[in-house]
Amino acid sequence: MIAIAKKLINPRTVGRLSIYRRVLNQLTEKNTQRIFSRDLAELAGVSASQVRQDLMNVSSNGTPQNGYSVASLSRAVTRCLGTTGPTPTVLLGAGHLGQALLHYFLATRPHLQVKAVLEVNNDLVGKHLHQVPVYHESTLEGNVRASHIKVAILAVPDDVAQDQANRLVAAGVCSILNFTTVRLRVPAEVYVENNDIQMSLERVAYYAHEDSELIEGKA
Amino acid sequence: MIAIAKKLINPRTVGRLSIYRRVLNQLTEKNTQRIFSRDLAELAGVSASQVRQDLMNVSSNGTPQNGYSVASLSRAVTRCLGTTGPTPTVLLGAGHLGQALLHYFLATRPHLQVKAVLEVNNDLVGKHLHQVPVYHESTLEGNVRASHIKVAILAVPDDVAQDQANRLVAAGVCSILNFTTVRLRVPAEVYVENNDIQMSLERVAYYAHEDSELIEGKA
C-alpha cells in the first residue's frame, strides 16, 4: 500500500486556480465547451505559460489542438482544491466590514459556510444576520469545537486580534483570514492570510502621485 | 540643473514601508525614542535584513549602536511615500462593502480623502455618508475632473467594473483599488491593486483542509 502524499500547493498558485475555476464556471454558463490555455490566461489576466504551469498541479486532461474541456477542467480544479463540501467557518466581528463580508457568502458560494458570527455588542447577540446566528464572543471556544470549525475570518478591532487568534488556534482553527492590521503570531502550521486594507489604501495613494509607469499589483 | 529622477518603488516594498510607518507611529505614542532594525522587523512581521533593504529606498539616518530615531525615521518614510497632503479619492459603490470601506477613512487617516461617493441607488444619491456627499454614478467624469481625483476605490458589482474603470481612466484616475473579481484592462501607466475577497476566502478554505505545514500568506 502506497501513501498518497498530497503535495501542498503554494498560496499564489491556489489563488490563481481559484480564479481559473471562476472563469471556467462563467464559461459553462455561456455554454462554452472547450478552451485553450491562451484564452484561459487572457480571461484570468495571467500568461499562458503560467496557466499551464499551474495546471500541472491539477490532474488536467488537455489535448493538443483541442485544448481543455471546460467541464472536466473545472471538475479537476475543484478536486485539486479539495473543496468538495462547504468548510465550516466562523466570522469574528459583525461591524460594518463583518456584515459586508457576510454578503459574500450569499452572493457567491465560496465553498465556505459561516456557522456562527461572534460579537461583543449585545444588541446583535441572539439575532441572526443573513440566517447566521450571532453569539457572544465569549462562546468562541464552544462554538468552534461544536461545529468543528477550521476557518476563521477576523474582522474585529486590532486590540483584540491577537487574543482571539490565540483562542481560535487553541480551539482547533488552522486557517485565518485576517482583516486587522495586526501581524498575528500563530504556530507555523496555521495559515494566516492578511488582508490589510489600510495598507492597500496607502499603496494606491503612493502610485497616484508620480505619473507612474507601473507594473501590475499583487496577488 | 540636474533632474531628480525619483525612482519608483515596487508595490511590495511600498506596502512594507506603509506598515513600518504605522509601527513607528505606534511607538511614538508609547514615547519610544529609538529602535533597531531587528525590533522594527519583529513588530512588522518581517526579517531584519528586509527592513534594512527596504529602508535603502528611504533617506534613512540610522546609526550603528544607536539604531534609528523613531521620529525622524517616521518622517523619512512619509517623505519617501510622498503622501504629504491627503490624496483626493472617489469611492464607487455604496453597498455594504463600500460603506464599510468609508469607515476606514474615519478610523484611520490613510492619507486619502474621499471627495465623493458614486452610486446608482437613488435612495442614497443626494445624501451624505460620513460627511461625504453621494452623487449619482452618471456624474463620474464631472466629479473626478472637478476634484482632480487620481485614486478610485471600486466596490461595485462585477458587471459594471470594466466600464467604470474605462471612464475613470479617461477622466484622469491613475490608481485603482479594485474590490471586484474582474481583471481590469487598463493602460500600463495605471496602477491597479486587486483585492479579490472571494479568492481569499477560497484560499483559506484550501489551507483548512490538509493539516497543512504552511508558509505565511501573501502581501
Add this chain to the structure above:
DNA sequence: TAGATTGTTAATCGATTAACAATC
C-alpha cells in the same frame, strides 16, 4: 577600544517565463 549595528553588496531562493519535445 571592543562590540554591535547599520548600509550595501553578494548569494540564495522562489516564482515566472521561455523553449521544446510529444502529440492530437
Add this chain to the structure above:
DNA sequence: TAGATTGTTAATCGATTAACAATC
C-alpha cells in the same frame, strides 16, 4: 500529414536573505 497546442523542463527574472566592511 502539417500545424498548433499541451505538458514539462530549462532559463530568466525578481525578491528575500545572508554576509560583511564601515562605523558609532
